[in-house]
Every structure is written in structure tokens, then in C-alpha cells.
Amino acid sequence: MDVPMRPEEKKRLNWENGLYLAPLTTVGNLPFRRLCVDYGATITISEMALAQPLVTGSAEEWALVRRHESEKMFGVQLAGGFPNRMVPAAELLAKELGPSGIDFVDINMGCPIDLIFKQGAGSALMDQPTRLGKILVGMNRALGEIPLTVKFRTGILNNKPNAHKLMPRYETEWGVSAMTLHGRSRQQRYSRLANWDYIKECVEVAREAVKDAGMAPIPIFGNGDCFSAQGYYEAKERTGVDGVMLARGALIKPWLFTEIAERREWDISATERLEGIRKFAEYGLSHWGSDTLGVNLTRRFLCEALSFQHRYIPIGLLERMPPMINERPPSYKGRNELETLLASPYVGDWLKIAEMFLGPPDESFTFSPKHKSNAYGSEEAQG
Ligand SMILES: Cc1cc2nc3c(=O)[nH]c(=O)nc-3n(C[C@H](O)[C@H](O)[C@H](O)COP(=O)(O)O)c2cc1C
Incomplete structure (x- = not known):
């Protein structure tokens, strides 16, 4: 087996007290991220880019991975199901953008939508640890000193969570530099609240494994339903995560970052x-x-x-x-x-x-929202 690069050989991700804006297809565009940075976000990430079109040079895909200069800790999120796509994509990202252009590359292991899932990518990777390991080890090497991170769900099915089996392996076996767990399964989508009790269990097993291996702990973030400063600090204290990633909370109220940074609830006018x-x-x-x-x-x-x-x-x-x-x-x-x-x-x-x-739109302009966010639970979200 290939020996993975260890996180110590990478730039260290100091994410303590980081305010992490989640990857958000379409709505997590550069102008929105810039606004969130103004409000206090300290870690930002591109919209999800697909490995294949990156490798074939699609201008549209490369536009997705552009960073604004105000984004001080910026990652690119990549989706793909196989090493022969993900490793060359990582190599290109490292070559084109380099360690000064991107601070980390994140693998999307949470996307539930069929189109991605059927290609073996997104949350499908959670049930393929052997293939996943090959992707992680290969990408890690291709990225050189740029750290590799993962974002994933509890599992694919509600009654078969398996994040707790993968989490002890990410750092020790595969050299991952940070991880984020969204406390819902693929099947669940947005129904019911995220399971923070399970997140806590997972954090404990991951920390234990790292301690046994004598390695330095990497940042572990939790994700799901955070909507207030109180919610942020409660989740952190209750579960031992290093921070909470913010998605819909930031979309509904981008000033959530300010509330968390200043530990107050803001009755904004x-x-x-x-x-x-x-x-x-x-x-x-x-x-x-x-x-x-x-x-x-x-x-x-x-x-x-x-x-x-x-x-x-x-x-x-x-x-x-x-x-x-x-x-x-x-x-x-x-x-x-x-x-x-x-x-x-x-x-x-x-x-x-x-x-x-x-100013007024021209007559040809029409708009219908991409994400049907009006009905709770029906988001056609990608994570
Ligand atoms: C509109 C929308 C787009 C999303 N796009 C992505 C994505 O591209 N990649 C990803 O990993 N997660 C994506 N997600 C999932 C979020 O990053 C996050 O994991 C999920 O919404 C749970 O967090 P929350 O409860 O704070 O919203 C998306 C979510 C929404 C609502």
C-alpha cells in the first residue's frame, strides 16, 4: 500500500475558533463569500467543482475555484468518484493555483443528488472505503504541501451510519488534515434535525484513534442547523468539535458570523x-x-x-x-x-x-429560484 503523506508534512490548518462558511453550490458564489467575510467568516470554500471538467479545462469549472483576496483561508471543494479523475484534478489545482492560491482542497463526500451519487461521487464514497483510500492517498501526494480535507455525512442510510468507522482512519491511515461531519444521512436529506449526539460519538472515536497513533489532532468540525451564537457554542461545548460549519444559517442571515464572533444575538435592523x-x-x-x-x-x-x-x-x-x-x-x-x-x-x-x-431589468430577464428554499425540508441542496 502507498504510504500516505502525514498531516505534519503539510501546511498546518489552524482552525481553532474558525468561522467556516460551508460549500454552497450556486449561492456560495464569490460575492456572497466576500459579504460573509465582511461579517466575520474566517474560512471559506469554493462552490463544488467537478474533477472531470476541471481536468478537461472547462472555463466554467475553473471560474468556480476563483478566490477573492479578502478570503484569507480559502479551499476548493472537489467532487469525483475515482482516483483517475480526482488525482489529476488535484495535481492541476496544485500546479495552477499553488499553496499561495489555495489553502486546502476538500473532497465532497456528502452530495446526495442522484446525478453525482450514480457516478460514485459525493456521498457514494462513504460506502467505498478502499476506493476512497486510494483517492485520498493519491490526492494528498499530488497536492504536495496543500492540505486535504473531507466533508461527509453520517452515512448513506438512516439506519446504517458509518461515519464513526471512517473517522478514525482519515488522519491516521489517509493523511487528511481536517474533517467536517454533517449530522444527517444521504437518505434523510433535510428531514429532521442533524444528530449532534452522533457527531459527539464520532469526535470521540476519531480523537482516540489519533491519540493511539501518537499523532497531533487535526481540526474536526460539525455541521447541521446552527442558527445562533448560542447554538454555535452549545454544539461546540457539548460535542468537542473545534467549530461548527455554517450553511443555511449563513444564507438566511449572513451576519450570523458577527453574532458568533461577538457572542451575542443581533437584532439587526x-x-x-x-x-x-x-x-x-x-x-x-x-x-x-x-x-x-x-x-x-x-x-x-x-x-x-x-x-x-x-x-x-x-x-x-x-x-x-x-x-x-x-x-x-x-x-x-x-x-x-x-x-x-x-x-x-x-x-x-x-x-x-x-x-x-x-436599476430595472430588461424585458428578457426572468427568474425562478434554483433551490426551492421556501418549504423547509425540500431544499434541493447538494451537500
Ligand atoms: C443551497 C445549498 C447548496 C449546497 N451545496 C453544497 C455543496 O456544493 N457541497 C457540499 O459539500 N455541501 C453543500 N450543501 C450542504 C451544506 O454545506 C451543509 O452541509 C448542509 O446544508 C447542512 O448545514 P446547515 O444545516 O447549516 O444548512 C449545500 C446546502 C445548500 C442549502
């Missing part, structure tokens, strides 16, 4: 929220361009962002704290007109908000 939206528009135009194409792309991705942000319920209107990610009140009236507008679930209103910063 509608005007402050609008300033975040203005910034997104500004960052969008600077990234996609201010010609017609760039404005249309900015408008589209701003509407995608609003398809999540409208779900935010102002803390000042809540009956009890902390706010929970699955709360869905009947439609409410905000404390002023702007707050009511920002809570609107209607695409027409999102377009109206976008128009404030981008």
Missing part, C-alpha cells in the same frame, strides 16, 4: 440588512462585470440570495430565544415597511429589492 444587500450588488458587479451580462448575473444571484434571506425572522419579533432554523411563522408584518418587504416570499418583491441597486 432592516436598514442594516439592506446595506448587506447593497454590498452584495456591489461585489456582484465587480465580480461579474457591469455590462448587461454582468448586471443580469448579479441580479440573478442577488435574487437567489434573497430566496434565503427573506426567511429571516427579526429577533425582536420572536417569542423565545434562541432562534431556530426550522421556525416558520405565519407571514408577519415587520416593524417598518422595509422589514415587511425583506420578509416577502414573492419573486416580484425580490426583483423590486434588486432594482433598488441595479
